[in-house]
Amino acid sequence: MQLHEKIPNNVNLSQDKRLLRALEKWQPDYLKWWHEAGPTNFQANEIYLRTAISVDSKGWAHFDYVKMPDYKWGIFLTPPEHDRRIGFGDFLGKAAWQEVPGEFRNALRRIIVTQGDTEPASVEQQRLLCNTAPSMYDCRNLFQVNVEEGRHLWAMVYLLHAYFGRDGREEAEDLLERRSGDADKPRILSTFNEPIADWLSFFMFTMFTDRDGKYQLLALAESGFDPLARTTRFMLTEEAHHMFVGETGVGRVVKRACDLMKKDPNEDVRNQGGIDLDTVQKYVNHWYSSSLDLFGGEISTNAADYFASGLKGREHEGQFTDHVALHATYRIPVIDDGRLTERDVPMRNAMNEVLRDAYIDDNQRGVDRWNRMIAEAGVNYTITLPSRRFNRTMGIYTGYHFNPAGEQISAGEWERRKHEWLPNEADRIYVKSLMLPVLELGKMANWIAAPERGVKGQPIDFEYIRLV
Ligand SMILES: [Fe+2]
Numbered sequence: 001m002q003l004h005e006k007i008p009n010n011v012n013l014s015q016d017k018r019l020l021r022a023l024e025k026w027q028p029d030y031l032k033w034w035h036e037a038g039p040t041n042f043q044a045n046e047i048y049l050r051t052a053i054s055v056d057s058k059g060w061a062h063f064d065y066v067k068m069p070d071y072k073w074g075i076f077l078t079p080p081e082h083d084r085r086i087g088f089g090d091f092l093g094k095a096a097w098q099e100v101p102g103e104f105r106n107a108l109r110r111i112i113v114t115q116g117d118t119e120p121a122s123v124e125q126q127r128l129l130c131n132t133a134p135s136m137y138d139c140r141n142l143f144q145v146n147v148e149e150g151r152h153l154w155a156m157v158y159l160l161h162a163y164f165g166r167d168g169r170e171e172a173e174d175l176l177e178r179r180s181g182d183a184d185k186p187r188i189l190s191t192f193n194e195p196i197a198d199w200l201s202f203f204m205f206t207m208f209t210d211r212d213g214k215y216q217l218l219a220l221a222e223s224g225f226d227p228l229a230r231t232t233r234f235m236l237t238e239e240a241h242h243m244f245v246g247e248t249g250v251g252r253v254v255k256r257a258c259d260l261m262k263k264d265p266n267e268d269v270r271n272q273g274g275i276d277l278d279t280v281q282k283y284v285n286h287w288y289s290s291s292l293d294l295f296g297g298e299i300s301t302n303a304a305d306y307f308a309s310g311l312k313g314r315e316h317e318g319q320f321t322d323h324v325a326l327h328a329t330y331r332i333p334v335i336d337d338g339r340l341t342e343r344d345v346p347m348r349n350a351m352n353e354v355l356r357d358a359y360i361d362d363n364q365r366g367v368d369r370w371n372r373m374i375a376e377a378g379v380n381y382t383i384t385l386p387s388r389r390f391n392r393t394m395g396i397y398t399g400y401h402f403n404p405a406g407e408q409i410s411a412g413e414w415e416r417r418k419h420e421w422l423p424n425e426a427d428r429i430y431v432k433s434l435m436l437p438v439l440e441l442g443k444m445a446n447w448i449a450a451p452e453r454g455v456k457g458q459p460i461d462f463e464y465i466r467l468v
């Protein structure tokens with residue numbers, strides 16, 4: 001471990017002068033990007049943050065006060081596995097690649113750039129939120145997510161610099177050039193160009209969109225290109241916290257809604273200054289459906305090619321018995337002649353859908369926990385995940401209309417009813433009106449319950465941000 005270095009790492013950077021020079025040249029550009037596109041405030045404040053310092057499962061992180069621009073963005077890969085073999089596809093059982101296989105160079109670079117692009121994009125989307133944090137605890141969590149997304153960018157840039165030569169370096173520069181929502185140079189994926197204007201959206205994003213990230217990383221953690229597998233395995237340890245922020249964040253909004261319902265003679269949560277469960281449901285519908293798009297087409301030759309060539313597997317490939325998947329099929333509801341029907345497609349072409357299935361189950365577990373809280377509060381309400389066909393703008397359901405139950409409806413009915421299901425202008429304005437900063441120690445905004453516990457054993461009223 002080389003922690004004292006300018007770029008902390010466990011990849012022996014000091015032994016590779018060319019790579020070190022390239023990364024040291026990229027570093028000031030990265031910091032310039034951070035100042036331009038990172039959080040708009042608190043850059044000079046000391047924040048109680050977690051920093052990755054090793055890949056040891058017991059003690060990989062260190063907590064201390066640090067100013068964000070001084071954060072130690074390091075490069076960490078899980079240790080190499082002795083004699084690792086490719087676990088799926090046409091190269092099943094062959095030695096994992098330690099260098100980029102020439103024939104898959106472009107595909108691999110594309111995968112890494114697409115993943116890498118989401119990391120700075122989310123920091124850009126969230127840059128204004130620090131001005132309206134509902135508590136110091138939450139503001140600190142936002143910054144934790146932001147600096148770790150920055151480290152994830154470093155992780156992908158390391159792969160580009162170390163394994164892709166000159167075009168890798170150019171891609172690394174471009175990753176700092178694109179900007180979320182920019183008309184000329186947008187980020188690659190559309191979900192990452194939507195601004196995150198309020199904290200309810202932030203919690204939805206970290207619940208649903210970061211979880212897409214988790215599943216993409218799980219699929220890449222199986223990659224036959226060993227450096228990619230080892231990089232993404234370590235990124236997953238940080239990703240877990242982002243989804244914790246999302247799930248508990250929404251959970252606290254839900255809990256507060258239940259409390260406020262009981263306080264109000266008409267059970268009117270908005271009358272009490274909170275976010276009502278119907279609004280929560282609409283935000284769920286929006287962010288969940290938008291995140292489902294990120295998995296790509298239901299029937300995909302790209303997905304089939306990535307699987308065949310051993311670049312991108314299924315999450316926890318070891319749980320499957322057939323790692324070649326050449327003869328199996330997968331039944332998918334498709335639109336045929338304008339009507340919903342089912343078709344068996346070759347399993348390899350359905351790999352995006354297989355990954356989406358696992359993602360949906362994982363989300364459902366979180367939603368179940370919210371519903372248990374609602375039931376425990378004695379409130380009669382169930383939050384549901386809409387059908388995977390609802391509100392899609394990518395894949396085979398695009399251009400057709402479905403209600404949250406997944407039943408096909410006409411364009412007219414969609415237009416009439418979409419604002420029952422998705423946040424409308426008034427909902428957004430209302431939620432935004434609640435976004436006023438609360439930074440007093442231990443205090444929470446009225447619309448959110450306190451967390452159950454603080455960070456790393458600290459109390460909830462701990463000074464997570466030194467304001468002076
Ligand atoms: Fe990330």
Ligand SMILES: [Fe+2]
Binds near residue numbers: 149210239242
């Ligand atoms: Fe994340």
